[in-house]
Amino acid sequence: xxxxxxxxxxxxxxxxxxxxxxxxxxxxxxxxxxxxxxxxxxxxxxxxxxxxxxxxxxxxxxxxxxxxxxxxxxxxxxxxxxxxxxxxxxxxxxxxxxxxxxxxxxxxxxxxxxxxxxxxxxxxxxxxxxxxxxxxxxxxxxxxxxxxxxxxxxxxxxxxxxxxxxxxxxxxxxxxxxxxxxxxxxxxxxxxxxxxxxxxxxxxxxxxxxxxxxxxxxxxxxxxxxxxxxxxxxxxxxxxxxxxxxxxxxxxxxxxxxxxxxxxxxxxxxx
Numbered sequence: 538x539x540x541x542x543x544x545x546x547x548x549x550x551x552x553x554x555x556x557x558x559x560x561x562x563x564x565x566x567x568x569x570x571x572x573x574x575x576x577x578x579x580x581x582x583x584x585x586x587x588x589x590x591x592x593x594x595x596x597x598x599x600x601x602x603x604x605x606x607x608x609x610x611x612x613x614x615x616x617x618x619x620x621x622x623x624x625x626x627x628x629x630x631x632x633x634x635x636x637x638x639x640x641x642x643x644x645x646x647x648x649x650x651x652x653x654x655x656x657x658x659x660x661x662x663x664x665x666x667x668x669x670x671x672x673x674x675x676x677x678x679x680x681x682x683x684x685x686x687x688x689x690x691x692x693x694x695x696x697x698x699x700x701x702x703x704x705x706x707x708x709x710x711x712x713x714x715x716x717x718x719x720x721x722x723x724x725x726x727x728x729x730x731x732x733x734x735x736x737x738x739x740x741x742x743x744x745x746x747x748x749x750x751x752x753x754x755x756x757x758x759x760x761x762x763x764x765x766x767x768x769x770x771x772x773x774x775x776x777x778x779x780x781x782x783x784x785x786x787x788x789x790x791x792x793x794x795x796x797x798x799x800x801x802x803x804x805x806x807x808x
């Protein structure tokens with residue numbers, strides 16, 4: 538190989554963009570938003586690479602071309618793409634946070650995050666001292682905002698691990714948070730529809746300040762005008778009338794699921 542050829546080859550290698558699965562999914566979403574065409578992941582590589590090139594170089598005023606191709610995609614794969622696109626666009630952060638296991642901790646956690654939408658929250662009672670929660674938080678300013686959130690949580694002495702780039706956490710762990718919690722008492726299970734707007738979750742938690750402990754919580758934003766939430770709450774029998782009154786005052790649609798066989802088999806605190 539001649540010296541000039543080697544130089545050109547080296548320059549080409551230096552411009553190769555390596556993109557992640559999340560960035561490819563974000564590119565598929567971009568192509569759909571702009572053209573209403575759905576391409577397969579390999580077909581979106583060019584757009585993902587161009588986006589990363591622009592981000593890395595800061596280039597402006599140039600005509601950049603990416604080839605889109607391929608229709609090897611189906612509804613099942615689209616579900617995965619939709620889940621990962623927000624992460625690829627840096628519009629969501631996934632955090633593992635340790636909070637104290639006591640009434641009011643979840644509310645304080647949300648107050649620390651501020652007026653941001655929580656896109657996902659997975660938690661199941663496991664220990665009398667500490668609770669491990671898996672939370673998704675909507676971002677509007679990308680990585681810088683994520684770092685500010687992490688710093689704010691650590692200032693409040695919350696141990697935090699950023700899971701946004703953890704492939705196993707994104708593929709598997711986020712769907713596996715749960716299980717039986719032996720020995721937990723007075724637990725009842727409810728399914729809710731929360732209005733999909735900032736503050737809806739905090740409104741719910743503020744009413745829980747009466748001392749009822751949340752022992753299970755699962756929520757994931759699915760892009761509709763309401764969020765589907767599953768909540769386990771420890772409410773002594775004598776306080777059930779007061780609790781039911783609170784639910785009606787809250788105004789969110791709800792259904793009790795305490796006798797649901799899926800709960801009894803897989804989540805019930807009595808094991």
